[in-house]
Amino acid sequence: MRAITYSRFGSADVLELTEQPDPHIGPDTLVVRVRAASVNPVDWKIREGRLRGLIDTQFPAIPGWDVAGVVEQVGLDTTEFQVGDEVYGYVRKDTVQGGTFAELVAAPVRTLARKPSSLSFEEAAAVPLAGLTAYEAIRRAGVKDGQTVLVHAAAGGVGAFGVQIAKALGARVIGTASEANHEFLRGLGAEPVTYGDGLADRVRAVAPDGVDVVLDFVGGGVVAAGAEILADGGTIASIADPTARTEHGGHYVWVRPSVAGLDALTALFDAGKLSVELAQVFDLADAADAHRASETGHTRGKVVVRV
Known part of the structure; x- marks a missing residue:
């Protein structure tokens, strides 16, 4: 699969588009075909090495915790979803390595909820974290x-x-x-x-x-x-x-993945009480520019990467 990776800490220049093995699926995980992901400040702070000691990073690392996409494969004990379901989530794991800036991501079922029907994949990817x-x-x-x-x-x-x-x-x-x-x-x-x-x-x-x-x-x-x-x-x-x-x-507050929280947000979106602002949308190959845009600190809304 295509993925954005980095093999050392540094500026956005360390990000590159590479070929990586498809992710492994465990009994309580899903493989999601990523349609969009978004940049959060924590992504580039991790990439710069600022959070060493707090968050473990294994190289080559695929960045990204936010995702919106379609279930491609289900684990043995993930009866909540079926292949083809549209989902979104905050796919935070204990180690930064297999993130969402890729064509496929293995996501623990505890991190995913059904995507709001009122949102596009790009909009939904901007929501979770x-x-x-x-x-x-x-x-x-x-x-x-x-x-x-x-x-x-x-x-x-x-x-x-x-x-x-x-x-x-x-x-x-x-x-x-x-x-x-x-x-x-x-x-x-x-x-x-x-x-x-x-x-x-x-x-x-x-x-x-x-x-x-x-x-x-x-x-x-x-x-x-x-x-x-x-x-x-x-x-x-x-x-x-x-x-x-x-x-x-x-x-x-250091936010945790929460299906209940995502479901509450979905209800607000689908009731017309919540909207999402997109600052910019980049293609996957331009993920470094997406990081740079977020680093300015002056964007209104979220920076999104379309996969």
Whole structure:
């Protein structure tokens, strides 16, 4: 099969299109013919070697954890699916080696759900890691109807899902973003504020009583700033700063694969309550350019690779 691989840590230049053996299928796995995958910041951080000691990488490594595709082969104990089913998932494994930037991927059944019928394969591939991250942060923070929620990096891949999920739960949402993305956030149902110095004052101007929940999807010290504008009894959830838990009594989220979470997202998509923004779509052979686009940190929505 064709696959994107790298045999050493480094810049996007280490990525190359190669021929690799078809993946092995185990009793509780499925082989999925990949139609699309997406880039997440963790992919290029792993590729650069930043996460050595936390995540094991075996060379040659095929990157990618997000997938949307069609079941090609079923394991002995995967009665949940049949050949031909359209699926999507967050195919995180203990070792980075057999990822989703390939024509075929072996995916543990615990990582896959049925693809939303309302989404294309490219759109569905953009969802799993980012969507589950937003969903889990919101679930742990206990967001509910009538609350005011502040979403940091609200126009990004995770943030845009966070805005919409919180809105679907009945929350009022304030989102931080550059002014260029304010109209986009209004379209998602959020009240935009510009990030940077003076943010707390700008949030207080629209929410004088403070906010009930702060969702940090960016890091860089916003947890401490968010603590200043929390209403009594409010909470913080962060995917980037462990001090949300250790110093502020909130939640630090490292998302896990979750069929239940994917099914909840699918229900929101198919009910018209959730949409996905694609920043750019690249062909598999151009995966290095897809990584470079994600590395800029200025994309709105998700970068996707079509296989």
